[in-house]
Amino acid sequence: xxxxxxxxxxxxxxxxxxxxRLVAAVRGTPGVxxxxxxxxxxxxxxxxxxxxxxxxxxxxxxxLYETAVPAIDLRAHRGEHPRVGAVDVVPFVPIEGATMAxxxxxxxxxxxxxxxxxxxxxxxxxxxxxNPARKNLEDVRRGEFxxxxxxxxxxxxxxxxxxxxxxxxxxxxxxxxxMPLIAYNINLNTDRLDVARRIAAAIRHSSGGLRYVKAxxxxxxxxxxxxxxxxxxxxQKTPIHRxxxxxxxxxxxxxxxxxxxxxxxxxxxxxxxxxAEHYLQLERFGPAQILENKLRD
Amino acid sequence: xxxxxxxxxxxxxxxxxxxxRLVAAVRGTPGVxxxxxxxxxxxxxxxxxxxxxxxxxxxxxxxLYETAVPAIDLRAHRGEHPRVGAVDVVPFVPIEGATMAxxxxxxxxxxxxxxxxxxxxxxxxxxxxxNPARKNLEDVRRGEFxxxxxxxxxxxxxxxxxxxxxxxxxxxxxxxxxMPLIAYNINLNTDRLDVARRIAAAIRHSSGGLRYVKAxxxxxxxxxxxxxxxxxxxxQKTPIHRxxxxxxxxxxxxxxxxxxxxxxxxxxxxxxxxxAEHYLQLERFGPAQILENKLRD
Numbered sequence: 001x002x003x004x005x006x007x008x009x010x011x012x013x014x015x016x017x018x019x020x021r022l023v024a025a026v027r028g029t030p031g032v033x034x035x036x037x038x039x040x041x042x043x044x045x046x047x048x049x050x051x052x053x054x055x056x057x058x059x060x061x062x063x064l065y066e067t068a069v070p071a072i073d074l075r076a077h078r079g080e081h082p083r084v085g086a087v088d089v090v091p092f093v094p095i096e097g098a099t100m101a102x103x104x105x106x107x108x109x110x111x112x113x114x115x116x117x118x119x120x121x122x123x124x125x126x127x128x129x130x131n132p133a134r135k136n137l138e139d140v141r142r143g144e145f146x147x148x149x150x151x152x153x154x155x156x157x158x159x160x161x162x163x164x165x166x167x168x169x170x171x172x173x174x175x176x177x178x179m180p181l182i183a184y185n186i187n188l189n190t191d192r193l194d195v196a197r198r199i200a201a202a203i204r205h206s207s208g209g210l211r212y213v214k215a216x217x218x219x220x221x222x223x224x225x226x227x228x229x230x231x232x233x234x235x236q237k238t239p240i241h242r243x244x245x246x247x248x249x250x251x252x253x254x255x256x257x258x259x260x261x262x263x264x265x266x267x268x269x270x271x272x273x274x275x276a277e278h279y280l281q282l283e284r285f286g287p288a289q290i291l292e293n294k295l296r297d
Numbered sequence: 298x299x300x301x302x303x304x305x306x307x308x309x310x311x312x313x314x315x316x317x318r319l320v321a322a323v324r325g326t327p328g329v330x331x332x333x334x335x336x337x338x339x340x341x342x343x344x345x346x347x348x349x350x351x352x353x354x355x356x357x358x359x360x361l362y363e364t365a366v367p368a369i370d371l372r373a374h375r376g377e378h379p380r381v382g383a384v385d386v387v388p389f390v391p392i393e394g395a396t397m398a399x400x401x402x403x404x405x406x407x408x409x410x411x412x413x414x415x416x417x418x419x420x421x422x423x424x425x426x427x428n429p430a431r432k433n434l435e436d437v438r439r440g441e442f443x444x445x446x447x448x449x450x451x452x453x454x455x456x457x458x459x460x461x462x463x464x465x466x467x468x469x470x471x472x473x474x475x476m477p478l479i480a481y482n483i484n485l486n487t488d489r490l491d492v493a494r495r496i497a498a499a500i501r502h503s504s505g506g507l508r509y510v511k512a513x514x515x516x517x518x519x520x521x522x523x524x525x526x527x528x529x530x531x532x533q534k535t536p537i538h539r540x541x542x543x544x545x546x547x548x549x550x551x552x553x554x555x556x557x558x559x560x561x562x563x564x565x566x567x568x569x570x571x572x573a574e575h576y577l578q579l580e581r582f583g584p585a586q587i588l589e590n591k592l593r594d
Contacts, residue, residue, distance in 0.1 A: 275573035
């Protein structure tokens with residue numbers, strides 16, 4: 001059985017009774033495990049994390065729409081976080097025994113079902129689209145729900161599935177496939193925020209750095225430690241050890257060293273194994289040599 | 298359910314029909330998985346790898362004795378590998394959800410059963426004994442089957458379980474508990490065997506090096522590469538990255554660098570994660586942050 005992860009983001013984070021019903025809808029779907037959910041009142045948004053095989057996940061996402069669409073009216077929705085839809089974003093992430101191609105196919109299938117069952121326009125994003133204007137979620141969501149009707153009539157912004165106009169209360173949805181994100185911070189042996197900011201600028205894709213790195217410099221005020229705060233969007237193509245080594249080199253330029261690093265939340269085992277392989281200069285090594293994999297064959 | 302590994306070594310590697318019956322005996326035990334087995338004709342010895350919870354493993358080992366004892370006569374056994382018994386060595390190794398203490402208790406339980414059912418003297422070794430003279434398998438096995446009767450009457454060599462004299466055809470058994478072994482080789486950017494030998498002497502426990510390292514220098518003749526060939530007997534206390542870094546430092550003393558390293562056979566995932574944590578200077582990290590562990594909770 002394949003394991004795919006989906007992390008639907010729903011535009012409701014203030015009415016606990018609605019969040020409870022959303023959670024109940026996905027929890028009640030056979031073959032799906034709810035790993036986590038959290039709501040943010042200031043964002044007025046909830047994020048759920050589910051895992052399962054493709055078919056059960058599709059059922060769970062459709063059950064989520066079934067509950068969310070009648071319960072959420074974006075015309076009255078206020079919150080700090082940008083959004084275009086009641087069910088705003090649905091990424092599918094390959095975890096085990098599933099490829100990116102499987103997740104792209106699943107995203108297309110779910111997008112078509114959402115459009116036809118609920119009359120909601122759907123944009124595909126990241127790996128699920130070949131359209132460069134739709135690769136980045138931020139680009140698709142720009143203008144938000146309030147600007148959606150105008151955006152949809154502008155050149156290049158017809159949806160991938162569904163009607164050419166927003167759903168009156170539920171707006172549109174952005175559905176796609178992506179690699180697991182790794183939230184990774186590197187703390188520096190300095191309280192100089194400018195150094196952290198320069199390093200972040202050097203390593204991030206948007207200003208000339210590594211392809212799958214987003215980064216910014218921040219200050220941990222309580223510890224007086226400058227931090228390079230990083231999102232790694234594809235750890236297979238931009239491995240964590242390359243980011244670490246590059247930060248160390250850039251820091252040395254300012255006479256600064258690395259104090260420590262930390263993973264926020266979850267990290268795929270393969271990202272850690274790749275780092276071990278790199279530093280230990282392991283050759284002729286494969287995942288079949290990991291004892292736990294052998295046990296689970 | 299706990300996962301314990303046991304790797305019984307049996308003194309028969311030339312008669313395939315006997316090996317088949319040994320394999321069938323453990324395979325037929327409910328709750329046990331045979332991961333691997335191999336026979337070596339020059340050693341005249343077979344090694345089986347089984348996993349399961351404690352109680353099924355005990356049944357499998359007793360079934361193995363049931364088949365091996367009548368089939369193997371050590372008085373007629375010849376082979377390059379040292380041995381004292383028909384079933385020569387039985388280590389129990391904690392893998393998942395089991396502690397070393399569990400494996401020590403299992404070793405004692407199995408040793409008592411083997412002694413009483415088959416009338417075979419049993420020595421406990423490694424973690425299963427507090428007797429320093431019996432910690433190392435090589436010390437217990439010294440003198441082999443041929444010297445066993447004399448050894449058993451010498452001071453300090455009464456067995457831990459069973460009769461004070463060898464079993465006529467099956468000799469004695471050595472049963473114990475140990476950490477998983479990691480077979481790990483580091484290849485040097487040189488064809489100087491003396492450098493590999495000096496490094497091996499520097500890092501191994503027996504000549505003043507790291508506590509859980511056995512090492513020797515060998516020559517990969519076909520590649521003209523000198524190799525430090527290592528057995529790591531406790532990767533939690535002597536981690537693989539410390540061995541790698543120490544070899545790199547010692548090699549630098551001779552103007553030599555590390556070409557590559559390799560794991561032979563299986564390695565516990567935790568050994569690789571520990572290396573990643575070390576080189577990435579990860580702090581506040583725990584196994585619950587590994588995505589796959591979360592999925593299997």
